[in-house]
Amino acid sequence: MLFFNHSSYLTFTLMGIPGLESQHLWLALPFSSMFFAILIGNGAILFLVATEPTLHAPMYLLLALLMVADLISTLALMPKLLCLFWFNDHDITSNACFTQMFFIHGASVVRSALLVAMAFDRFVAVCEPLRYNTILSYTLVGRLGLIALAKGVIIVFPMPLLLQRLTFCHVIIPHTYCDHMAVVKMACDHTRPNRIYGLFAILLVVGFDLLLIGFSYGLILKAVVRLKSQGAIFKALNTCSAHFFVIIVTYVPALFSSLIHRIGLNIPPQAHILLANLYLLLPSMLNPIIYGINMKEIRDKMVKCL
Template structure:
């Protein structure tokens, strides 16, 4: 089909259904989704503020965590506001190019996040297997280069998705049975051969996401080998404890994604409403839980958060401690007073 004919069959906008089958109740579903979004915004902004203002946290792990927080903010903010407007205001229409832009930000953010998780796994590997060379290997400039490479890779790999879709005619209905412009949901509306699009999507899933997952698994196999070779059980536990937060973040990201992927592949056995809900949770669970996990599991961040929100509490404790010492010294009698002099 010629470009002119293709552009003439391009709709001015699409209509997002929301959650098919739950249209009457989706305004109630929006309440927990909105709460999760608020928690994600607050949590990631707090993480960024703490890492930015505390120079002791300007280390590779925390710099990667800051990059992860920015990615999570982009991931959920590119979809949730529009999603809530659909659920609460019935604002289903999304402009053609805005739909493609949303698709690009959603999928590129997901791919950037997998790359950051790989970089964080490499950081844990170096910290445990080569602790003496950790500062030498992962300098600030090296961390910046890794983060830039992950970002460029995510943008470059996902850019063909909207470009390949844009060349297709959309002569079917312009209703997307989804809460946001997901690639496969939009692709099903095209009335042309989509083999190239589906093949490229399969290659990206298998090569990029598959390689990232294998890299993370390989890193932790080597980490476990190094940890269990330590002579002391306490040293093993201490080494493993430094990885718990990262492992939790990996599971939070990959498990919902795996369920969403399986639901899509076996959609004939899964209600469409369940599939869409899983896809929505996939966008919200990691941004919401990642800062909570690192805030609870990482002592430095936990301490810094307590200082931010309880500024006067330490000062009060110091005052009470000083008064207690003064009373104890004065209660020692004349000898104590002589010593004080």
């Protein structure tokens, strides 16, 4: 058995999708389409928010930050993945691998924190509509964005640091990108600290953030139940519909993928790797569509631009 001490000269090999190596060229077509759809959709939302003064409101500024997080995650993932599929470029240095890991997982943490901030925004919009502009000031939005960024850096930065202390028995990673747990499994050292910290990060991010989002929606539901007018109830629910759909698209695949890594559910590795890619790409691709359909202001501005 070969042992590889971690250094800046160590090179990993990304296998891609195990069992589907012969189909990589064909798989590159839908992944390329998703990549361009993400760039166009998120770029269009950012352009509208930046150029339209009427969209310089807290809700749309938080949405713009979410689009930025989605773009960072996609740009960290897709160039190497497409090089792997199109040109059979499987090699990635350890430094590049850990950098990719940091930006992919860091952007995911930032995205989750921004969804919490947007849940608070929806709570204020439904429960305190008259005080909305007072509570959701530009200063508060800026602070929420900085908190989300700091959370992503603080939680994810220890992951590559903990990996640097390991000795690796294998360098062939059965994945399309440097996922934290996929790299941990390549080590022949004692990896319990890495696994415990990874689980801690998931519980802190997904568990705590979902708890805050659920608490916000519990208060929203309590306020909606008190409304007597059906029109008011429909308006309140419609205010939260886009954010609710984005939460489902973001968290359900991510939770399922994480459980597969840790529990070892008996599903084909091809399905697992595809799911691990889709849980990163689907939210980035669907978020502009969901918000474009559900938010009249963005839909109208988009039609006007077209």
